Amino acid sequence: MKKLVDLFVAGGPVMWPILVLSVVGLGILVWKAFEFRAGRRNARGLAIVSTIITAEPMLGILGTVTGIIQTFGALNGSGGAANPLAATAGIGEALVTTAAGLVASLILILPYNIIDSRLDEDGE
Numbered sequence: 751m752k753k754l755v756d757l758f759v760a761g762g763p764v765m766w767p768i769l770v771l772s773v774v775g776l777g778i779l780v781w782k783a784f785e786f787r788a789g790r791r792n793a794r795g796l797a798i799v800s801t802i803i804t805a806e807p808m809l810g811i812l813g814t815v816t817g818i819i820q821t822f823g824a825l826n827g828s829g830g831a832a833n834p835l836a837a838t839a840g841i842g843e844a845l846v847t848t849a850a851g852l853v854a855s856l857i858l859i860l861p862y863n864i865i866d867s868r869l870d871e872d873g874e
Contacts, residue, residue: 761813761843761850762813764810765813775858779799781795786865793866810849813850814844817841817847820839821840824837
């Protein structure tokens with residue numbers, strides 16, 4: 751668990767919106783699964799999940815950009831002295847946020863597509 755928290759912190763501030771969107775998306779999908787089991791089938795809430803699935807990789811890319819900016823800032827250094835150790839933190843942030851955005855989106859896309867395809871089948 752500590753390693754997961756360390757990884758989250760290494761991803762920088764963009765990890766927070768990725769986490770919040772993941773929790774919201776999973777919550778909606780669990781709610782939709784319960785509705786399906788109860789026989790209530792509608793598309794309400796699925797547009798939000800679709801938007802989250804699209805937004806999470808973009809947030810990962812945003813984290814990549816902020817990490818690269820941090821890396822270049824560290825390489826430029828204050829007073830012209832480059833700090834290669836500080837540059838690695840920016841590269842780490844870039845990689846972690848990219849992976850987090852992709853993984854979060856992939857976790858949501860399978861159940862989303864299952865629910866969406868069942869709604870399509872019911873509509874025919």
